[in-house]
Amino acid sequence: MNSPKNTLQGKAKKKERHEAILNLLRANKKKENITQDWIKNRLLPNFPDVHQTTIGRDLIELGFEKDPVSNIYTLKDPSGRIESKLKDLHNQLARCNAEISSCEHMFSIRITGGMENYVATILKDIYQERILGTISGSDVLIIITNDPKLQSEISKYLNKFNSTI
Numbered sequence: 323m324n325s326p327k328n329t330l331q332g333k334a335k336k337k338e339r340h341e342a343i344l345n346l347l348r349a350n351k352k353k354e355n356i357t358q359d360w361i362k363n364r365l366l367p368n369f370p371d372v373h374q375t376t377i378g379r380d381l382i383e384l385g386f387e388k389d390p391v392s393n394i395y396t397l398k399d400p401s402g403r404i405e406s407k408l409k410d411l412h413n414q415l416a417r418c419n420a421e422i423s424s425c426e427h428m429f430s431i432r433i434t435g436g437m438e439n440y441v442a443t444i445l446k447d448i449y450q451e452r453i454l455g456t457i458s459g460s461d462v463l464i465i466i467t468n469d470p471k472l473q474s475e476i477s478k479y480l481n482k483f484n485s486t487i
Contacts, residue, residue: 356395429473431463
């Protein structure tokens with residue numbers, strides 16, 4: 323079994339190996355095809371005990387994918403599409419003044435008869451700032467609030483209302 327010391331040494335070696343692989347790829351000015359052999363041959367002087375399977379795992383962890391026919395590794399997102407999409411998302415959110423909120427206060431009310439949206443509208447109208455949002459589905463209304471006491475308030479009101487019917 324690995325001791326904590328061995329595990330830390332292994333993580334340090336892995337990080338060092340990842341850096342060495344990235345440096346090799348940056349220095350690949352001839353744009354040679356990246357294979358496990360190509361990397362192993364260049365890493366051998368500094369990492370003599372590294373096997374090809376380890377190199378394969380390292381490349382995948384670094385964001386590369388292997389073509390099963392040619393065994394050549396390429397970066398998963400070479401065109402920067404993901405980065406571009408994230409920038410577009412950021413710009414769209416900025417344009418519509420999007421606001422991200424979080425809370426730990428969420429509860430649901432079971433409702434039958436298709437009245438979920440109606441009840442959500444009434445509750446939002448009554449409790450305004452205290453309700454961040456609602457989600458209505460089939461026979462359920464989920465209420466997201468920034469007020470930890472709101473659930474018990476609504477529950478008391480609904481129970482009081484039910485007892486008068």
